[in-house]
Amino acid sequence: xxxxxxxxxxxxxxxxxxxxxxxxxxxxxxxxxxxxxxxxxxxxxxxxxxxxxxxxxxxxxxxxxxxxxxxxxxxxxxxxxxxxxxxxxxxxxxxxxxxxxxxxxxxxxxxxxxxxxxxxxxxxxxxxxxxxxxxxxxxxxxxxxxxxxxxxxxxxxxxxxxxxxxxxxxxxxxxxxxxxxxxxxxxxxxxxxxxxxxxxxxxxxxxxxxxxxxxxxxxxxxxxxxxxxxxxxxxxxxxxxxxxxxxxxxxxxxxxxxxxxxxxxxxxxxxxxxxxxxxxxxxxxxxxxxxxxxxxxxxxxxxxxxxxxxxxxxxxxxxxxxxxxxxxxxxxxxxxxxxxxxxxxxxxxxxxxxxxxxxxxxxxxxxxxxxxxxxxxxxxxxxxxxxxx
Amino acid sequence: xxxxxxxxxxxxxxxxxxxxxxxxxxxxxxxxxxxxxxxxxxxxxxxxxxxxxxxxxxxxxxxxxxxxxxxxxxxxxxxxxxxxxxxxxxxxxxxxxxxxxxxxxxxxxxxxxxxxxxxxxxxxxxxxxxxxxxxxxxxxxxxxxxxxxxxxxxxxxxxxxxxxxxxxxxxxxxxxxxxxxxxxxxxxxxxxxxxxxxxxxxxxxxxxxxxxxxxxxxxxxxxxxxxxxxxxxxxxxxxxxxxxxxxxxxxxxxxxxxxxxxxxxxxxxxxxxxxxxxxxxxxxxxxxxxxxxxxxxxxxxxxxxxxxxxxxxxxxxxxxxxxxxxxxxxxxxxxxxxxxxxxxxxxxxxxxxxxxxxxxxxxxxxxxxxxxxxxxxxxxxxxxxxxxx
Numbered sequence: 001x002x003x004x005x006x007x008x009x010x011x012x013x014x015x016x017x018x019x020x021x022x023x024x025x026x027x028x029x030x031x032x033x034x035x036x037x038x039x040x041x042x043x044x045x046x047x048x049x050x051x052x053x054x055x056x057x058x059x060x061x062x063x064x065x066x067x068x069x070x071x072x073x074x075x076x077x078x079x080x081x082x083x084x085x086x087x088x089x090x091x092x093x094x095x096x097x098x099x100x101x102x103x104x105x106x107x108x109x110x111x112x113x114x115x116x117x118x119x120x121x122x123x124x125x126x127x128x129x130x131x132x133x134x135x136x137x138x139x140x141x142x143x144x145x146x147x148x149x150x151x152x153x154x155x156x157x158x159x160x161x162x163x164x165x166x167x168x169x170x171x172x173x174x175x176x177x178x179x180x181x182x183x184x185x186x187x188x189x190x191x192x193x194x195x196x197x198x199x200x201x202x203x204x205x206x207x208x209x210x211x212x213x214x215x216x217x218x219x220x221x222x223x224x225x226x227x228x229x230x231x232x233x234x235x236x237x238x239x240x241x242x243x244x245x246x247x248x249x250x251x252x253x254x255x256x257x258x259x260x261x262x263x264x265x266x267x268x269x270x271x272x273x274x275x276x277x278x279x280x281x282x283x284x285x286x287x288x289x290x291x292x293x294x295x296x297x298x299x300x301x302x303x304x305x306x307x308x309x310x311x312x313x314x315x316x317x318x319x320x321x322x323x324x325x326x327x328x329x330x331x332x333x334x335x336x337x338x339x340x341x342x343x344x345x346x347x348x349x350x351x352x353x354x355x356x357x358x359x360x361x362x363x364x365x366x367x368x369x370x371x372x373x374x375x376x377x378x379x380x381x382x383x384x385x386x387x388x389x
Numbered sequence: 390x391x392x393x394x395x396x397x398x399x400x401x402x403x404x405x406x407x408x409x410x411x412x413x414x415x416x417x418x419x420x421x422x423x424x425x426x427x428x429x430x431x432x433x434x435x436x437x438x439x440x441x442x443x444x445x446x447x448x449x450x451x452x453x454x455x456x457x458x459x460x461x462x463x464x465x466x467x468x469x470x471x472x473x474x475x476x477x478x479x480x481x482x483x484x485x486x487x488x489x490x491x492x493x494x495x496x497x498x499x500x501x502x503x504x505x506x507x508x509x510x511x512x513x514x515x516x517x518x519x520x521x522x523x524x525x526x527x528x529x530x531x532x533x534x535x536x537x538x539x540x541x542x543x544x545x546x547x548x549x550x551x552x553x554x555x556x557x558x559x560x561x562x563x564x565x566x567x568x569x570x571x572x573x574x575x576x577x578x579x580x581x582x583x584x585x586x587x588x589x590x591x592x593x594x595x596x597x598x599x600x601x602x603x604x605x606x607x608x609x610x611x612x613x614x615x616x617x618x619x620x621x622x623x624x625x626x627x628x629x630x631x632x633x634x635x636x637x638x639x640x641x642x643x644x645x646x647x648x649x650x651x652x653x654x655x656x657x658x659x660x661x662x663x664x665x666x667x668x669x670x671x672x673x674x675x676x677x678x679x680x681x682x683x684x685x686x687x688x689x690x691x692x693x694x695x696x697x698x699x700x701x702x703x704x705x706x707x708x709x710x711x712x713x714x715x716x717x718x719x720x721x722x723x724x725x726x727x728x729x730x731x732x733x734x735x736x737x738x739x740x741x742x743x744x745x746x747x748x749x750x751x752x753x754x755x756x757x758x759x760x761x762x763x764x765x766x767x768x769x770x771x772x773x774x775x776x777x778x
Contacts, residue, residue: 163667170397224625243642275632
């Protein structure tokens with residue numbers, strides 16, 4: 001057996017303890033969990049009682065990094081702590097896997113990337129939904145170019161239902177100061193990442209974010225966004241945490257037809273001819289080119305977090321590639337930042353946008369942010385310094 | 390048998406000749422077609438050759454109105470002529486059924502309504518898709534209030550594919566001066582009417598219209614619009630004439646669930662509890678109320694134009710009601726005008742909007758409008774003074 005990667009987990013809330021669980025179950029053979037860190041005494045206590053005794057426990061991320069027990073860290077703290085802890089780890093020449101969102105604003109993530117570059121370590125972001133074979137397939141089909149350029153994208157992404165009790169379960173939840181946003185920062189980073197991974201980055205964004213529309217929270221729980229792409233295509237993204245039942249329907253229109261993913265089915269509508277050519281040459285006014293409709297068979301396993309961690313270990317050991325490089329991690333954040341900014345300004349925002357203006361506007365909101373009284377403090381889940389993202 | 394309504398058709402292009410056909414086939418027993426009018430000599434010639442000889446032919450709408458041969462008129466001319474001809478008919482105390490759109494700008498339609506009121510005649514708009522039992526059912530379900538208030542509407546309405554040959558088939562087509570707009574004025578009036586008929590009127594609109602994006606035309610062939618409703622709900626409407634295959638998917642999210650119409654199927658997702666109550670009282674953070682999913686059986690016939698004309702005749706004869714009153718005819722136009730205006734101004738528009746500003750902006754575009762060289766001049770279809778809407 002080759003050498004294992006020694007991993008430390010920083011932040012042992014809902015996500016961090018979940019990561020520990022599958023690692024201890026041996027789901028990532030190339031990784032050995034050697035240490036954990038959490039600033040909450042109660043969670044260290046929980047770790048002492050529930051994790052094997054050979055896993056070292058530290059009260060701070062820095063202490064874990066300095067211990068010499070780790071080759072890599074997995075950072076699963078609240079959002080704002082992702083960048084400083086990641087950068088600190090990079091300075092210790094540790095490889096970093098960071099929970100999403102990589103940061104709350106893009107300037108942070110840019111710095112993370114710069115430090116990853118300087119330190120010559122690997123920097124991955126936990127975009128585990130990229131391991132879903134449906135989205136992999138959509139990515140492959142669209143990025144292959146076989147069915148032409150995109151003309152339109154439309155993702156109704158409203159199946160993120162949350163009750164008021166969810167928001168009341170942690171004082172940091174759904175606050176500008178605790179999370180830096182609402183559904184865009186907590187629930188949708190995966191979807192925004194997949195959207196750009198499959199369809200490419202937009203270059204213009206206008207979003208309509210509604211804060212505390214359905215819940216007693218200060219951040220957005222209802223978003224409709226319109227985007228434009230460099231090739232002229234347009235797109236719509238709708239997200240909400242109060243639609244019951246919600247919808248997850250992702251449609252991509254391309255020159256040779258369309259892809260529609262809904263209800264766990266991926267349908268392909270494939271034309272016999274490029275619509276752009278047909279439009280110009282067809283003698284008739286109505287009708288479309290010949291078309292075949294087929295359900296695309298989805299092969300492969302949805303490996304989720306263990307899949308991302310196996311790829312992370314393989315990349316560290318020089319025998320594979322990351323699922324999502326930190327450089328890509330910035331993209332979903334660019335989109336959500338642009339959505340927030342356009343909504344705050346009430347006008348479309350071009351990408352790249354003014355990052356200083358964004359931060360200024362965000363900080364205005366952080367300044368008046370009210371942390372809620374936490375009504376519950378569960379372990380290892382929904383607590384002030386961590387949580388299930 | 391009761392007295393029949395004597396009807397004259399003004400405008401004998403694609404639509405007008407189609408109306409004549411089913412009337413002559415006896416599909417509207419209460420109506421007798423007595424006269425037609427068209428300003429094109431060639432089409433009067435066509436009528437002489439193809440219609441029964443007892444149907445009087447006139448070279449102008451005015452002459453038909455003055456003939457005393459009609460109790461009612463059906464106006465099927467190009468868009469800009471709908472209001473003046475309708476008002477002229479009302480002044481002659483003739484009942485009016487007008488093709489959609491009732492006019493190109495709302496001020497016109499407001500005048501039509503005022504004249505209908507003054508003249509004490511019936512004024513209907515040809516919103517024949519309201520006779521589609523699926524949309525009737527959606528209307529009944531939503532308007533009954535049984536599943537609560539609307540929270541979100543989303544209509545992907547892109548199955549309006551048209552080739553360049555279609556646009557080249559009439560010089561008036563897809564011009565500011567000929568039609569007053571593109572997909573919003575020609576293809577979508579039915580959908581915009583149904584949208585508001587089923588879900589109610591929005592009070593804020595921001596559209597992103599793209600002119601000549603996919604075709605060599607001066608008006609919009611690609612539209613994404615975001616709206617807000619008085620109760621705080623939001624909506625999206627997407628229309629295009631270049632998506633092949635297009636999509637017709639209409640989703641309405643309500644407090645007690647959602648309705649989804651796509652692929653000729655209407656699905657209802659019905660919660661056991663109002664989501665608004667559940668959200669506030671549920672002890673858990675995730676999960677939604679119990680739900681039943683069912684396909685709604687669609688009963689009844691889609692009677693289309695004959696259905697609208699049968700209702701029109703019945704209303705005239707005092708034994709029924711119009712499918713769509715002229716007062717409602719203004720609503721879809723209010724929406725499309727607001728979409729155009731918001732796109733021109735690059736900002737959201739509140740309803741009611743400034744109609745003078747709209748007309749000023751429209752007239753700017755009409756002033757530079759270029760009628761195309763008509764490449765074909767078919768009879769009775771795609772011609773300069775009429776056409777299939």
